[in-house]
Amino acid sequence: MNRVTIELWLWLGEELKGDFESRSEMCSAREEVIEEGISIGDLLIRLADRYHPIAQKLFDKRGKEIHPNFVVTYNDRVISPQIVFKQVLKDGDKITIIPMYTGG
Amino acid sequence: MGIGGYVKKVLRADLSSERVSIEELEPSFIEKWVGGVGFGAKYLYDEVLPGVGWSDPKNRMIWASGPLAGSGVYGAGTFNVVSKGPMTNLAGSSQANGFFGAFLKFSGYDAIILEGKAPSLVYLVISNGRAEIRDGRPWAGKDIWETEDGLRKELAVKKGDVSIFAIGPAGEQGVFYSSIVGDGGHVAAHNGLGAVMGSKNLKAIVAYRGKRNFEVKDPERLKEKNAAQFEVAKVAGPIFRWGTGGAFSALYGIGCLPVKNYTTNIYPEHERMNGQYMRNHFEIRPKPCYICPVAHCKEVTVTEGPYKGFKAEEPEYEQLAAWGPQIGNSELGAVVMLSNEVDRLGMDANEASWTIGWTMECHEKGIFSRNDLDGLDMKWGNVEAVKAMLNKIAKREGIGDLLSQGVMRASQKIGGEAADCAIYALKGCTPRSHDHRGGRWAELLDTCLTNTSTLESMRGPVQPELVGLPPVSDPFSPEEVSTINAKLNGIGQFEDCLGICRFASPDPKLQLECVNAVTGWSLSLEDVFSIGRRVINQLRVFNFRHEMKKEDEKPSKRYGSIPTDGPAIGKNIMNKWESMVENYYTLMGWDAKTGRPLPKTLRELGLEELIKDL
Numbered sequence: 001m002n003r004v005t006i007e008l009w010l011w012l013g014e015e016l017k018g019d020f021e022s023r024s025e026m027c028s029a030r031e032e033v034i035e036e037g038i039s040i041g042d043l044l045i046r047l048a049d050r051y052h053p054i055a056q057k058l059f060d061k062r063g064k065e066i067h068p069n070f071v072v073t074y075n076d077r078v079i080s081p082q083i084v085f086k087q088v089l090k091d092g093d094k095i096t097i098i099p100m101y102t103g104g
Numbered sequence: 105m106g107i108g109g110y111v112k113k114v115l116r117a118d119l120s121s122e123r124v125s126i127e128e129l130e131p132s133f134i135e136k137w138v139g140g141v142g143f144g145a146k147y148l149y150d151e152v153l154p155g156v157g158w159s160d161p162k163n164r165m166i167w168a169s170g171p172l173a174g175s176g177v178y179g180a181g182t183f184n185v186v187s188k189g190p191m192t193n194l195a196g197s198s199q200a201n202g203f204f205g206a207f208l209k210f211s212g213y214d215a216i217i218l219e220g221k222a223p224s225l226v227y228l229v230i231s232n233g234r235a236e237i238r239d240g241r242p243w244a245g246k247d248i249w250e251t252e253d254g255l256r257k258e259l260a261v262k263k264g265d266v267s268i269f270a271i272g273p274a275g276e277q278g279v280f281y282s283s284i285v286g287d288g289g290h291v292a293a294h295n296g297l298g299a300v301m302g303s304k305n306l307k308a309i310v311a312y313r314g315k316r317n318f319e320v321k322d323p324e325r326l327k328e329k330n331a332a333q334f335e336v337a338k339v340a341g342p343i344f345r346w347g348t349g350g351a352f353s354a355l356y357g358i359g360c361l362p363v364k365n366y367t368t369n370i371y372p373e374h375e376r377m378n379g380q381y382m383r384n385h386f387e388i389r390p391k392p393c394y395i396c397p398v399a400h401c402k403e404v405t406v407t408e409g410p411y412k413g414f415k416a417e418e419p420e421y422e423q424l425a426a427w428g429p430q431i432g433n434s435e436l437g438a439v440v441m442l443s444n445e446v447d448r449l450g451m452d453a454n455e456a457s458w459t460i461g462w463t464m465e466c467h468e469k470g471i472f473s474r475n476d477l478d479g480l481d482m483k484w485g486n487v488e489a490v491k492a493m494l495n496k497i498a499k500r501e502g503i504g505d506l507l508s509q510g511v512m513r514a515s516q517k518i519g520g521e522a523a524d525c526a527i528y529a530l531k532g533c534t535p536r537s538h539d540h541r542g543g544r545w546a547e548l549l550d551t552c553l554t555n556t557s558t559l560e561s562m563r564g565p566v567q568p569e570l571v572g573l574p575p576v577s578d579p580f581s582p583e584e585v586s587t588i589n590a591k592l593n594g595i596g597q598f599e600d601c602l603g604i605c606r607f608a609s610p611d612p613k614l615q616l617e618c619v620n621a622v623t624g625w626s627l628s629l630e631d632v633f634s635i636g637r638r639v640i641n642q643l644r645v646f647n648f649r650h651e652m653k654k655e656d657e658k659p660s661k662r663y664g665s666i667p668t669d670g671p672a673i674g675k676n677i678m679n680k681w682e683s684m685v686e687n688y689y690t691l692m693g694w695d696a697k698t699g700r701p702l703p704k705t706l707r708e709l710g711l712e713e714l715i716k717d718l
Contacts, residue, residue, distance in 0.1 A: 077673065
């Protein structure tokens with residue numbers, strides 16, 4: 001089993017207080033224990049099944065695609081949405097979901 | 105049946121003779137060019153011939169609003185200034201919000217054309233179909249706030265009775281990146297258009313509030329679509345809640361925050377420097393533009409730190425980045441102070457900050473000694489030295505004279521290693537205060553290839569899905585970035601013809617519904633792209649006639665460098681630069697090698713008359 005951290009930035013974690021620990025004014029996080037071979041996309045779907053706000057905000061209506069208004073970073077590196085379902089998670093990894101912003 | 109949304113009059117002010125005249129706008133002209141940057145592009149092309157430089161009295165400035173300004177659309181008080189500007193010595197179009205766009209029309213004009221050069225400093229007053237050129241000498245050397253307050257006093261009017269846009273000492277002195285600032289902190293910042301105004305000895309333009317004096321064809325439909333647009337504005341983005349500064353940490357997360365002149369992308373202080381922190385900890389008061397319920401503009405009072413008690417316009421994202429990470433500062437109150445300072449002096453915060461950051465890096469590397477910098481200790485984060493340097497630049501005093509020319513020219517003059525550290529696009533365009541080497545390659549490409557001297561295709565983040573195009577799947581894909589930039593191009597320039605704010609009117613399809621309701625037209629989204637592309641091509645042919653070089657459509661060495669740390673480490677946009685540019689040219693209907701618009705493209709856009717000029 002592997003332990004990975006999921007961070008939700010800005011307002012994404014607001015409705016998930018209690019399930020996600022507030023680490024600062026703009027970052028909520030939780031640790032997940034996952035099996036070997038799970039990809040970033042698999043984990044995000046799992047979280048979306050469990051937490052309605054994530055399903056509502058992060059995925060578009062077509063389902064398994066991350067809404068274009070979000071960027072995913074993997075261990076603090078921006079990754080393409082195209083490889084979200086290919087990148088297998090390792091112990092100690094960190095996934096950060098960052099909402100994009102009109103303006104600025 | 106006439107067209108709704110227009111006064112159908114243009115004011116021409118010949119500053120050399122200090123005479124004004126009024127010209128009627130023909131319906132065919134209005135339909136083809138719509139307003140704002142469209143009007144500006146056409147007048148600039150027809151009246152500023154090759155060989156006329158930015159400071160030549162023969163240069164024109166066109167201040168134009170659009171059909172939605174003052175129509176009842178929320179936040180529609182916007183206008184464009186179009187001229188040949190000093191940063192590029194090519195066309196420049198810069199937009200400002202506030203009230204002026206609506207008041208211009210209420211005063212009796214859709215646009216003002218400024219030509220010539222006044223014998224001494226003057227200002228222009230417009231009200232109720234009349235225009236007067238008045239003595240501006242008492243305001244010589246005054247900053248923006250002093251000028252606004254003083255003119256209101258002289259005219260015996262209160263705040264809200266008039267809209268005033270002026271230049272500060274920087275514009276009068278010919279600082280290359282001078283801006284035009286008004287309504288307490290709204291700025292037409294790009295391509296040094298404040299310096300053009302200064303070269304004409306024009307200190308300010310004052311427009312009275314007046315009343316709506318044009319027809320809205322379908323008021324009920326407008327009311328419905330405007331209300332729908334407000335609902336989108338409330339939920340579409342966090343601007344409503346956090347202002348543009350709310351983007352700060354999100355941009356840090358994707359490697360787009362400029363830190364110490366692109367020498368790093370690490371800035372752990374970002375959470376104490378963002379819009380969320382400011383609105384949660386500082387005192388905030390709404391300061392909305394013309395009938396804007398979104399009210400993302402605020403007044404702020406600093407409540408902690410060495411600048412406690414300092415009160416000013418709340419810095420937008422670009423100022424937060426410019427006076428925070430880019431200069432190595434992590435004191436948020438100092439950002440408020442420096443943002444106020446650069447606006448007060450009348451300079452573009454983006455270019456000022458690239459110039460200051462470059463100076464700091466050169467100082468760190470020993471290229472500039474403290475003596476070279478007139479005794480100022482320009483180490484990273486020394487905000488009081490930055491304040492002093494901004495004042496020297498505005499007066500073109502000592503080292504400030506070199507820095508007043510902007511980072512491209514200053515770095516080229518110093519040469520050597522200093523030249524390699526400067527951030528700019530080779531045409532002279534100033535990037536906005538991001539690190540575009542992160543997840544904003546699209547904006548880097550747009551900044552280098554633009555014909556307006558600022559964003560042409562983009563709306564900030566790339567959102568092709570708003571106009572029915574597929575969303576971005578990979579922000580680092582050269583093919584995808586260049587394709588989306590080309591396919592999206594047109595919508596932004598159409599928007600800049602309308603006199604609206606994109607934060608209050610975020611949905612392009614609802615914008616179009618509002619245009620049709622006001623004017624009585626039946627434009628489609630396809631028409632919108634065509635109008636926007638017509639404006640772009642008009643400006644592009646203007647630029648080629650004014651000696652734009654295809655070879656200059658690329659970033660400086662530092663602007664196009666590879667991030668050495670942070671979220672975008674190792675990403676290299678220059679690997680496929682030439683193929684990106686060729687793909688973009690091709691999709692825009694331009695020659696793939698030269699970038700010149702093809703005759704077929706110009707014909708399709710109704711610009712046949714330009715073919716001979718190329």
